Every structure is written in structure tokens, then in C-alpha cells.
Amino acid sequence: MSDRRRRNSRKCATKESTTLLNEQKPQPNSRRAKDTPSTRPTNASKRTRIDSVVSKPVGTKKRKEILYDGDDDDDIKVIFPDNKQPLGKSEIDRCAICLDDCTEPKELAKCGHIFCTACIDQYFETVKPQCPCCFTIYGELRGNQPVTGTMTIDNSKHRLPGFEHDSCGSIRITYSFPNGIQDESHPNPGTPYYGTTRQAFLPDNYEGRYVLKLLKKAFELRQIFTVGQSRTTGYDNVITWNDIHHKTSIHGGVENFGYPDSTYLNRVKQELAAKGIK
Numbered sequence: 001m002s003d004r005r006r007r008n009s010r011k012c013a014t015k016e017s018t019t020l021l022n023e024q025k026p027q028p029n030s031r032r033a034k035d036t037p038s039t040r041p042t043n044a045s046k047r048t049r050i051d052s053v054v055s056k057p058v059g060t061k062k063r064k065e066i067l068y069d070g071d072d073d074d075d076i077k078v079i080f081p082d083n084k085q086p087l088g089k090s091e092i093d094r095c096a097i098c099l100d101d102c103t104e105p106k107e108l109a110k111c112g113h114i115f116c117t118a119c120i121d122q123y124f125e126t127v128k129p130q131c132p133c134c135f136t137i138y139g140e141l142r143g144n145q146p147v148t149g150t151m152t153i154d155n156s157k158h159r160l161p162g163f164e165h166d167s168c169g170s171i172r173i174t175y176s177f178p179n180g181i182q183d184e185s186h187p188n189p190g191t192p193y194y195g196t197t198r199q200a201f202l203p204d205n206y207e208g209r210y211v212l213k214l215l216k217k218a219f220e221l222r223q224i225f226t227v228g229q230s231r232t233t234g235y236d237n238v239i240t241w242n243d244i245h246h247k248t249s250i251h252g253g254v255e256n257f258g259y260p261d262s263t264y265l266n267r268v269k270q271e272l273a274a275k276g277i278k
Helices: 003-024 117-126 206-220 264-274
Strands: 047-055 060-068 077-079 105-107 114-116 150-156 170-177 196-203 225-228 238-241
Touching: 105 117, 114 117, 150 206, 170 206, 196 206, 206 264
Parallel strands: none
Antiparallel strands: 047 060, 060 077, 105 114, 150 170, 170 196, 225 238
16 A cells, blocks of 8 residues: 555544544533433332221221322322221220210310210219319319418518519418318328428519419419428328429529529429329
């Protein structure tokens, strides 16, 4: 082969290679290729998961089918077989008091728990007006605080620690109980108990006066004190606090049942609410 033919052959090969490389380069203004029908994602197929759920009453099982349409949780649909829905409160027919099927079922208005009419009426009358399942209070709870006690209120210009700038002074509560004899509502009926005098303090501001109003109601319902064993001294047959905390000291902070204590008023309101006093 002559030199001229070799040079022409090299030029042709170089030209073809350059053309091929240019075709493979991405064009700067070209748009992104659209998905072809073969590569486009489809939601035509649905995944199905079968879960087993327990419906009330316990012991019977019902199956439900959950259909997922794509990956969006909003598309989840729950389908119960035979168009049956889960059991509601009205279908629960077992009384939690007698542990038997309800006779003349009675549903409590606030919480919706269902009992035999005779069972719940007797419970409210002989125990307390409170749901035995969730402890929702119906009516007023009365305690066993001795009826001979007194509650007196005094106001002072002295401001409590922590309330120097948002009160006009302080409120002093004095509880006084003489010695007495325990009745049937106390741990040892017929046994003498020892009386006591206790003092407590509140800030004289709007919230403090509101708590005082609640404490007065609790005292009338005989819920502030009870008769039993003292948690601090260990003595039996004495008058003790009944789970409604009081600030018995002006100073000393939380550790000494005194002030400052920024959360005390909220806590005591919660304790009173648990006894139905709001």
C-alpha cells in the first residue's frame, strides 16, 4: 500500500471516532428524556396485608384487611369482613363488679363504662360515687375527717418567698381538732384518737385565694384530714393529712414544706381535682 493510501485511511478512522464521541456527549440544552411506558412506575399493583386483631370481648378474633394504595398513609383503608365494625361500648356485656353478664345494663354518663344497674347503684351508695374502672367521680366524695374540727383564716401583710412581687401578703389557715372517739368509718371504731392543731400558708393573690376556696370545700366534705397512722411520727390513732398537701412553713423550700415553691399551687389544685373538687 502506498503512503498516500495509508494517510487517507488514517484520516477516515480519526473522523469516524470523532463523530462517534460527539454523538455520545450530552447536549447542553436537551430536555430530560421522558419515561417510556416500560420504565414508568405504576400503582396498578396493590399490596395486601392481613392482620389479626382482637375485638371485644376478649377471646374472639376478627380479621381485617388493610389495602395499601401506593406508599401514602392517607390511602390506607380498613375493610372488615361481612361489613362488620368493631364492637363498641354498648356491646360489652360483662360487669366489672360482679364479673358476670350485665343484668339491666347501666352506662355511666361521663366515662361510658357499663355495669349491672343493681351493682353500680350499690357501689355508689356503700363505697363511693366513683367509677370502679377509671375512677371518674360522680357527685361528691366525702371523707372520714372528724366532724368536730374547725378551719379559721387569717391574713397578713407578710409576703411569702417567691411571691414578693405578685401578692399583697399571705393567708394563714389554722385547722384545729380536739380529742375524740373513732367511728365506723375509721380504722379502729371505738378507740380514742388524739386531736391536733395545724397551720398552713398561701400567697394572698388571685391563685392563692382560689386554692383557699377549694380547700374550704374540701374541709366541708371532710377530705383534708383522716384518722390513722402518722407518716412522720409513726403514731397510730392520730389525725393525719389526707393526701392534700399543705405548706406548713413559710421558709425552707420544698424540702421543708415551705416556700419558695413555684409549682405548689398547681400541684395542690391537681390533688383537689383528683378528689372531685374543682
